[in-house]
Structures are given as structure tokens and as C-alpha cells.
Amino acid sequence: MVQSVASDSFLTGMNPLSQNISLFLTQMVIIVCTARIIKIFLQYLNQPSVISEVVGGIILGPTALSSIPEFQRNVFPTSSLPLLKLVADIGLILYLFMIGMELDPIKVAKEFKQSAAISLAGIILPFGTGVGVAKLVYDLYGDHSVPFTSFVVFCGVAMSITAFPVLARILTERKLLGTPVGNSTLAAAASDDAIAWSLLVLVVALINNPAEAINALWVFLLVVAWGLFLAFTARPLFIYLINNSESENGATQFNVFVVFIIMAISAFFTQAAGVDAIFGAFLVGLMVPHDKGFAIAMTEKIEDLVLILFLPLYFAYSGLNTRLGTLDDGQTWGVIILIILTACGGKILGCTFASRMAGIPWRESWTIGFLMNTKGLVEIIVLNLGLQAQVISPKIYAMFLIMALITTFMTVPIVSWIYPQSLYLHKGEQPLQDSSLTIAKQPSVLDKMHILICLPSMKVVPAVMNLSQILFTSPKALDVYALRLIELGERMSKVMLANESSHTLQSDPVINILRTFGQLNKKSIKTLMSVSPHSNFSEDIVDAASTMESNLIIFPIEASPTTFPKGWAAVTAKQLWLHVPCPLAFFVDRGFGVSNFAQTEFDTIANPGENQKVFFPFFGTDDDVEAAVILNYMAHAAAIKIFILQLFDPEQDSAGALALAALGSFPNVMIEKTENKTNMAALNRAADFGKKDLIVIAYDKYESPADNDDSIKLYLESQSSASYMIVNKPHYLSTNSASNNTQNSISNILRRRGKKEEKSPVVIA
Structure with missing residues (x-):
């Protein structure tokens, strides 16, 4: 029996966009994809994602696509906007909750004394200079039914606010966290935001009570009282739940439920009190403790949904209210330029001179000034509040929106020019001033081998532990530094990880496992951490190796049995091969020590090194000699067998002969x-080695041109199932073979290399 097609199907000719849910899903896909496409182009300019979301909203709005009647009528009809606004407002409530969690009030209170002058200067001066501009804008374009007092206070807040979330990400990406500049800016921005949000509550109260200012004052005081009530009730409750939770970070389902219920109640209260629901969510976010990483765990639970879906919807709705076409005369653009100059001048000059009076040098003071001028999405949220409350018109909204975009857009390029990374990184003996790269005190390097082992993921830990235990069998002095590499990405939680680096170093499972492994072996493994985009991993490794004066970098990465690592791992390896300040070993793990690709439950290794083989084709190059240094440490582990295929004439290469003789002394x-x-x-000899084994190869032989059937690179990447280590010694560290004639052991080479060497400048391409 043939069933009839439902009457509400597109198969019967119905327009799917006539249904609310279908229309909303279509709008959602268009909005999110548009923002993502624009982001692809803007990421090359180092711009935050908020810029792409705002620009995407403007493109979809009446300024561009929605000016086409058919597009506007079918995709963004007026009747659909209330539903879009409701979902966008829910997303905004959740986002302000996340912003509140990003601010730690205890930390802000501790650092307020240090940052008070900069913060107050960054509020008072732009607020004051904005009064004159506010008068001009109000007279020319303002709605005179709106009290001038409300308009002035609103413009002052819009001029003086700093976007803390965007600023924190810029500081993290620019490796300024932990520097005097980063510390001062972050502390001042946190205080600045706290003051600005308080003023914004007052502004909204004034807007909603235009006739009686005393009512606005009562509303403001009511919200302040509500915040104090949360501090004395909600925060102690959260702390109690965390401390009595079985979860490591306290983020159990019940605890998350309690936090969200209190957030919803708080948002309802502030909305009912006459301000806005976002303030209630923000206050609860401030109350969420940072103990045990609870605030970070809470952020991780909601950030993807908010940042990927809800926030673009909010900015798209803002774009639908943006009409850049109304900015159509010279007078308007002259006022826009005046607004930009006033906002930038007041904020930059105020923070710069306050920083200089605090004893910070001029270059760093100007950097702080431009960083504090970042507006970002917080500014746009403020503008939308003013537009919804009708304190500003769509034309004034568009004028201030251009100011917000330009001030945010110019921050990274100008800061990069005024205060390049070369001024605070690679400073020789000085530790890196970067809390996203937290390091221990540098020890003496005399007569010691310093190895920096990179930890990009948990997957490489078994192989790293096995390799470290083999190296630890050597009686020679050995210092191991473990550099934890955490991808920054787009998540706010990663920025919070960087801001709370000391807690992250204590709680990160990868670091803890390796630290415990070192304690069990009675060996000291010093831990470091870097939070940055994948594209900056090579730069972070070079920074750490230069600071710690490493003799060797080991970069491990897990790969499948017959595939070379692709993507960021391959790019990082290429950058390191070109720019490392010391020898590098790129270690491709296919189950070395602990067989990750075992076919049966019995196909494992009981003890690290047991029944394992290491194969080393020795061609006698500089890279080969460097590989021999590593094998000299590994050869002390009696459980492993090292097979060396001699592929050079010892009489023609004294350095190679010396290294070979030293290795040959081990049984x-x-x-x-x-x-x-x-x-x-x-290649013929390597065929005898399997997935539990390790093949060590010199970089120059790995990259040497060859036919397809004679390519070591092709064999290791796609034919062999063994783990392999590619060893490279930078050309500027290479030694003349004749100078090694007087050396009588490989240990002397190590002692010579252990001394401080003259470093060449490191440049990241």
C-alpha cells in the first residue's frame, strides 16, 4: 500500500522556510558559515574571531544582503527576528556568565593596588573627553526624548571600556603573559571591566527610569546588594560543593546543575529589577571559584556551544540592526573620525602616562596604552544594550560600531610594531618573561647533558617514559626538562589555563604522570608549560631550548604504523629543523616500549627496553655523530640491543670513527x-626491525634525494612499522672533523658540548 506524502512536505510544493524551525535552522547555518568564511581571511591579519562575526552580521544585514528584497523576505523576514533575538539573548547570557568566570575577583583585588592608577586613568580620561563628543553627537543625531544625562554616561562607558576576553587572548598569543607589560595590562583591564560594568548597570537603570533619577539609584543599589548577597551565599556554597566532590575538579553533574540554576535565578532577578539579565549571569560567573580548576571546567562544558553557535547568532542579529548606508555624508564621517580619535586618545594617553608615572619605561607604557584600547565584543554588547534601550539611534550605533572595530583591529599590528617579541624573548641568560611558558630556575650546564622533551599530548607519554628510562641508565649527568605544549585554539578555557599557569602545572595529567615517573626513578624531571596556537609551537620550543641552554630537543609525536604525521606536527618539525638552537631528534612513535598498535593482548612488552632493538645506519655525517651521542646514553641500558650498520670509511672520518669506537665498547x-x-x-637491513623497535637516522640522509626504491624517507614514512628518530644538528653547530682528532672518547665530546656555546640569532620563518 502506497502511503501519501504529508501535506507539510516540500514534496507537495510547500516552502520549507515557511516553518519557524526550518527557517531558524537555515538562518543558523548561514550565519555560522558566513562568520567562519570571513574568519579564514582575517586570521592572516591576527584578528580575533569577534571581528569576523561582526563583519558577517553586517554583510547579512541591511547594509548588504538584506538590502535585496528577496533575500530579506525569505531568509530574514521581520516576523522571524523575535525568535532569533531570543536565542541570541540566551547565548549572550551564557557568554556573560563565561566572562564572569574568566575574571577571578580574588586575583583582581590582590592586584588592584598595582593596577589602580592605570585602570582609573583608563576610565576617567576617556570618560571625560567623551563628554564633549557626546554633546556634539547628541545635538546632531541623538533622540532628544532621551535624557542627556543617560546619553552622556552611556557614551562615557562606551569610550572607556576594555574588552578583557579579547585582551587576554592577545596577551597569550603575543607571549606577554607574565611580563611586566602583561601583568600590568591584565590587572588594569580586570579592574577596568569591573568599574565599567558597574557604571553600565547605572546607565541601564537611568535609561529604564528616565523620569526619576532616584529610582535609577535605587535600582543600582539593589543590583549591588544582590551581588553582595551572592558573594556571601552562592560563593561559599560553590566552595563547599567543590571541596566535598569526588570529582578532581569538582565539576560533577549535580554541581553544574546547582551553578546553572543559581545563574538562571540571578539573571531573572536582575532582569526583573530593571537592568538586564546579562548582569545577573555575569555576577554569578564572578562568584564561581577557581579552586581545583572548577571555573575552567565549567567554561569547558559550555564554551563550544556558545562560541560556535550562540555568539555568531547574537552578532548577526546586531548586524541586522546595523545600517552603514545611513553614514552617507562628510559631516557624519567627520564625527566618526572624531569619535575614534577621542576614544583612542583618551584611553591610550591616559593609560600610557599612568604607566610611565608608575615607573614603567616609555616603550612598555605605550604598549600598555594600546593594549588597554582594545574594545572587542564587550564594546559591541554595550552598544547593543544602548540600541535596545533606545538611548542611541541605529545611526549612532553604526558610528560607534566602526570605532569599536577599528580600535580592536589596530591593536595587534601596532603592539607588534611598538613592542616586538625580540625585546622580551631570547634574552640570553634571563628567564623567559612569559607565564604561558613557565620555567624552573636554570641550573649550571657544565658537564651536563640538557635534554628538552616536548609533550604535545597524552598519547606520547608511554614512549617518552620508555625513552627517558633508557637514557636514565647512563651514569653521566643528565638534566631532563619536559615542555608541555597545549594548543590555545579558540576556547576561552585555554586562555584561562594560560592565565592560571601555576595551577595548570600542578593539575595537568600529562605533566603529573611524567613528574611521578621521575620520582619513582629517583630522577628530577623539571616541568615547563606553553599555551599557544599550533603554529607557534616551534617558536615556543626554540624559546625554551634557548633559555635552558639545551643540548638536545626531543620532539615526539604518535603516528599510525604506516603513516607519517601530517598537519601541525609536520609543520612544527619543518620549522624546528630550520631554526633550532641545538641538535634536534624528531621521534615518531609507533608503539615504542608500550605497543599502542598491538594486535593481541599478549603482544606487549613487560619491561621497558626488554627485547627491544635499535637500528642505526651510520653514514658518518655530522648528523650521524650527533645521533651517536644519543645512542651513547642509551647503550648503558643492557636490556636493549643496538645494531649499527657502518656505511662510511673510518680512515676518512675521524669524528665518525671516534663515535663508532665509543659505541663499540658496549657489550x-x-x-x-x-x-x-x-x-x-x-633499507635491506632495516627490514628486520619491527614495530617495537627504533630506527635512528641522520636528518641529512633522511632528506637526501633518492629514487623511489632507494628513499629512506619513503621507507620510514610509509613502509616500515618501526618507530624512528630523525636526528639533526644545525649547520652552525657543526664542527670541523680535524678538530676532533685529539678527542679520545665520546664523553669528551659531551663535556665539550655541555659548555656554553655562542648562539646564532633564531628567526622563525
């Missing part, structure tokens, strides 16, 4: 000679 090292000194000879 578990077997050296094979062959007359066929070609890549094919090495």
Missing part, C-alpha cells in the same frame, strides 16, 4: 660492516 652494541655503502644497504 650490547653490535657493529656490522658492509662494502655496499648505499641507502639500499641500510
Whole structure:
């Protein structure tokens, strides 16, 4: 029996966009994808994602696409906007809750004394200079039914606010966290935001009570009282729930439920009190404790949904209210330029001179001034509040929106020019001034091998532990530094991780496992941490290696049995090969030590190093000699067997002969000679080594041009199932072979290399 097609189907000719849910889903897809496409282009200019979301909203609005009648009538009809606004407002409430969690009131209170002058100067001066501009804008374009007092206070807040979330991300990406500039700016911005949001509550109260200012004062005091009530009730409750939770970070389902219910109640209260629901959500966010990483865990639970879906919807709705076409005469653009100059001048000059009076040098003071001028999405939220309350007209909204976009857009380029990273990174003996790269005190490097091991993920930990235990068997002095690499990405929680680096170093599971492993082996493993985009990993590794004066960098990455790592890992390896300040070993793990790709439950290794083999085709190059140094440490582990295929003439290479003789003194090292000194000879011998084994190869042989059937690179990447280590010694560290004739052991080479060397400038391409 054939069933009839439902009457409300597009198969019957119905327009799917006539249904509310279908129309909303269509709008959502268009909005989110538009913002993402624009972001692709803006990311090359180092601009925050908020810029792309705002621009996307403007493009979809009446300024561009919605000016086309068919597009506006079918995609963004007027009847659909209330539903879009409701969902956008819910997203905004959640986002302000996240902003509140990003601010730690205890930390702000501790640092207020240090930042008070900068913060107050960044509020008072732009607020004061904005009064004159507010008078001009009010006379020319304002709605005179709106009290001038409300308009002036609103413009003052719009001129003086700083976007803390965007600023925190810029500081993290520019590696300014932990520097005097970063500390001062972040503390001042946190205080600035607290003051600005308080003023904004007063502004909204004045707007909603235009006839009686005393009512506005009572509303303001009521919200302040509500905040104090939350501080004495909600915050102690949250702390109690965290401390009595079985979860490590306290973010159990019940605790999350309690926080969200209190947030909803608080948002309802402030909305009913006559301000806006976002203030209630923001206050509860401030009350969420940062103990045990609870605030970070709460942020992680909601940030993807808010940042990917809700926030673009909010900015798209803002764009639908933006009419840049109304800015159509010279007078208007002259006022816009005046608004920009006033906002930038008041904020930049106020914060700069306050910083200089606090004893900060001029260059750093100007940097703080421009950083504090960042407006970002917080400014746009303020403008939308004014537009919805009808304190500003759509034309004034568009004028101030251009100011917000320009001030945010110019921050990164100008700061990069005024205060380049070369001024606060790579400072020789000085530790890196960067809390996103937290380091221990530098020890003496005399007669010691300093190894920096990178930890990009939990997956590489088993192989790193196995390799470290093998190296620790050497009686020679060995210092191991573990650099935890955490991708920054777009998530607010990652910025919070960078801001709370000391807590992250204590709680990160990757670091804790390796730290415990070192304690069990009675070896000290010093831990470091870097939070940055994947594209900056190589730069962070170079910074750490330069500061710690490392003799060797080991960069491990997990790969499948027959695939070379792609994407960011390959890019990072390429950058490191070009710019490392010391020898580098790129370690591709395919189950070394603990077989991650075992076919059966019995196909494992009981003890690290047991029944494992290391194969080293020795061609006698500088990179080969560097690989021999590493094997000299590994050869002390009697459980492993090292097979060396000699592919050079010792009489022609004294350095290679010296390294070979040193390795040959170990009973578990077997050296094979062959007359066929070609890549094919090495490949034929490598076929005997499996997935539990390790192949060590020199970088220059790995990258050497060869036919497809004679390519070591092709064999290791796509044919062999063994783990492999590519060893590279930078050309400027290479030594003349003749100078090694007087050396009589590989340990002397190590002692010579352990001393401080003259470093060449490090440049990241």
C-alpha cells in the first residue's frame, strides 16, 4: 500500500522556510558559515574571531544582503527576528556568565593596588573627553526624548571600556603573559571591566527610569546588594560543593546543575529589577571559584556551544540592526573620525602616562596604552544594550560600531610594531618573561647533558617514559626538562589555563604522570608549560631550548604504523629543523616500549627496553655523530640491543670513527660492516626491525634525494612499522672533523658540548 506524502512536505510544493524551525535552522547555518568564511581571511591579519562575526552580521544585514528584497523576505523576514533575538539573548547570557568566570575577583583585588592608577586613568580620561563628543553627537543625531544625562554616561562607558576576553587572548598569543607589560595590562583591564560594568548597570537603570533619577539609584543599589548577597551565599556554597566532590575538579553533574540554576535565578532577578539579565549571569560567573580548576571546567562544558553557535547568532542579529548606508555624508564621517580619535586618545594617553608615572619605561607604557584600547565584543554588547534601550539611534550605533572595530583591529599590528617579541624573548641568560611558558630556575650546564622533551599530548607519554628510562641508565649527568605544549585554539578555557599557569602545572595529567615517573626513578624531571596556537609551537620550543641552554630537543609525536604525521606536527618539525638552537631528534612513535598498535593482548612488552632493538645506519655525517651521542646514553641500558650498520670509511672520518669506537665498547652494541655503502644497504637491513623497535637516522640522509626504491624517507614514512628518530644538528653547530682528532672518547665530546656555546640569532620563518 502506497502511503501519501504529508501535506507539510516540500514534496507537495510547500516552502520549507515557511516553518519557524526550518527557517531558524537555515538562518543558523548561514550565519555560522558566513562568520567562519570571513574568519579564514582575517586570521592572516591576527584578528580575533569577534571581528569576523561582526563583519558577517553586517554583510547579512541591511547594509548588504538584506538590502535585496528577496533575500530579506525569505531568509530574514521581520516576523522571524523575535525568535532569533531570543536565542541570541540566551547565548549572550551564557557568554556573560563565561566572562564572569574568566575574571577571578580574588586575583583582581590582590592586584588592584598595582593596577589602580592605570585602570582609573583608563576610565576617567576617556570618560571625560567623551563628554564633549557626546554633546556634539547628541545635538546632531541623538533622540532628544532621551535624557542627556543617560546619553552622556552611556557614551562615557562606551569610550572607556576594555574588552578583557579579547585582551587576554592577545596577551597569550603575543607571549606577554607574565611580563611586566602583561601583568600590568591584565590587572588594569580586570579592574577596568569591573568599574565599567558597574557604571553600565547605572546607565541601564537611568535609561529604564528616565523620569526619576532616584529610582535609577535605587535600582543600582539593589543590583549591588544582590551581588553582595551572592558573594556571601552562592560563593561559599560553590566552595563547599567543590571541596566535598569526588570529582578532581569538582565539576560533577549535580554541581553544574546547582551553578546553572543559581545563574538562571540571578539573571531573572536582575532582569526583573530593571537592568538586564546579562548582569545577573555575569555576577554569578564572578562568584564561581577557581579552586581545583572548577571555573575552567565549567567554561569547558559550555564554551563550544556558545562560541560556535550562540555568539555568531547574537552578532548577526546586531548586524541586522546595523545600517552603514545611513553614514552617507562628510559631516557624519567627520564625527566618526572624531569619535575614534577621542576614544583612542583618551584611553591610550591616559593609560600610557599612568604607566610611565608608575615607573614603567616609555616603550612598555605605550604598549600598555594600546593594549588597554582594545574594545572587542564587550564594546559591541554595550552598544547593543544602548540600541535596545533606545538611548542611541541605529545611526549612532553604526558610528560607534566602526570605532569599536577599528580600535580592536589596530591593536595587534601596532603592539607588534611598538613592542616586538625580540625585546622580551631570547634574552640570553634571563628567564623567559612569559607565564604561558613557565620555567624552573636554570641550573649550571657544565658537564651536563640538557635534554628538552616536548609533550604535545597524552598519547606520547608511554614512549617518552620508555625513552627517558633508557637514557636514565647512563651514569653521566643528565638534566631532563619536559615542555608541555597545549594548543590555545579558540576556547576561552585555554586562555584561562594560560592565565592560571601555576595551577595548570600542578593539575595537568600529562605533566603529573611524567613528574611521578621521575620520582619513582629517583630522577628530577623539571616541568615547563606553553599555551599557544599550533603554529607557534616551534617558536615556543626554540624559546625554551634557548633559555635552558639545551643540548638536545626531543620532539615526539604518535603516528599510525604506516603513516607519517601530517598537519601541525609536520609543520612544527619543518620549522624546528630550520631554526633550532641545538641538535634536534624528531621521534615518531609507533608503539615504542608500550605497543599502542598491538594486535593481541599478549603482544606487549613487560619491561621497558626488554627485547627491544635499535637500528642505526651510520653514514658518518655530522648528523650521524650527533645521533651517536644519543645512542651513547642509551647503550648503558643492557636490556636493549643496538645494531649499527657502518656505511662510511673510518680512515676518512675521524669524528665518525671516534663515535663508532665509543659505541663499540658496549657489550650490547653490535657493529656490522658492509662494502655496499648505499641507502639500499641500510633499507635491506632495516627490514628486520619491527614495530617495537627504533630506527635512528641522520636528518641529512633522511632528506637526501633518492629514487623511489632507494628513499629512506619513503621507507620510514610509509613502509616500515618501526618507530624512528630523525636526528639533526644545525649547520652552525657543526664542527670541523680535524678538530676532533685529539678527542679520545665520546664523553669528551659531551663535556665539550655541555659548555656554553655562542648562539646564532633564531628567526622563525
